[in-house]
Amino acid sequence: xxxxxxxxxxxxxxxxxxxxxxxxxxxxxxxxxxxxxxxxxxxxxxxxxxxxxxxxxxxxxxxxxxxxxxxxxxxxxxxxxxxxxxxxxxxxxxxxxxxxxxxxxxxxxxxxxxxxxxxxxxxxxxxxxxxxxxxxxxxxxxxxxxxxxxxxxx
Numbered sequence: 531x532x533x534x535x536x537x538x539x540x541x542x543x544x545x546x547x548x549x550x551x552x553x554x555x556x557x558x559x560x561x562x563x564x565x566x567x568x569x570x571x572x573x574x575x576x577x578x579x580x581x582x583x584x585x586x587x588x589x590x591x592x593x594x595x596x597x598x599x600x601x602x603x604x605x606x607x608x609x610x611x612x613x614x615x616x617x618x619x620x621x622x623x624x625x626x627x628x629x630x631x632x633x634x635x636x637x638x639x640x641x642x643x644x645x646x647x648x649x650x651x652x653x654x655x656x657x658x659x660x661x662x663x664x665x666x667x668x669x670x671x672x673x674x675x676x677x678x679x680x681x682x683x684x
Contacts, residue, residue, distance in 0.1 A: 550599055550600055550602070550603060553599050553659075553662050554596050554599055554600075556658075556662070557592065557595055557596065557599065557655065557658055557659070557662070558592060558596075560654070560655075560658050561588050561591070561592045561595075561651065561654065561655065562588075564588070564650075564651065564654055565584060565585060565588045565651075568584040568587075568588070568647055568650065568651070569581045569584045569585060571584070572584040572642060572643070572647065575642070575643065576641070576642035576643065579638040579639065579641065579642035580642045580643065582638075582639060582642070583639045583642035583643055583644035583647055584644075584647045586628075586639055586644055586647075587625075587628075587644050587645075587647035587648040587650075587651050588647070588651050590624055590625045590628035590629075590648060590651075591624075591625050591648065591651035591652045591654075591655050592651070592655065593624050594620050594621045594622065594623065594624030594625050594652075594655075595621055595655040595656075595658075595659055597620030597621070597624065598617040598618065598619075598620050598621030598659060599617070599659060599662075601613070601616045601617045601619075601620060602616075602617045602663065604616060605617075617659075621655075621656070621659070625648055625651075625652050628648065629645055629648055632644050632645060632648075633645070
């Protein structure tokens with residue numbers, strides 16, 4: 531399938547027109563910006579282990595979110611629900627597996643509150659991805675209208 535044909539399968543403003551690579555870079559940037567106050571909080575509460583816990587949690591969540599963003603274009607058109615589920619699997623699997631390992635090992639990262647940082651970064655990345663994947667609309671177009679359908683006049 532050509533790039534032009536692939537672009538026609540998505541509504542205007544959806545992920546395909548903004549790009550997976552761009553979304554990944556913005557997601558990493560947002561997470562890095564959020565990691566600074568989290569690392570400062572971790573340092574204040576638990577010293578170096580708190581900083582490591584914040585960075586590890588950010589890495590786990592960003593890894594799952596990037597895999598989730600990469601999975602979205604695989605499910606286009608009529609398979610939108612499959613795309614939601616397909617993107618949700620890596621988005622949840624990577625951080626939850628990390629949380630399980632942290633809980634089982636019970637090392638310094640667990641003691642420094644890595645699970646709390648994991649929850650915060652997971653919610654941040656989920657909110658970002660949700661906003662990023664929502665289609666944009668123009669002023670003359672209702673949010674639920676498809677771009678290939680003419681606007682309805684009263």
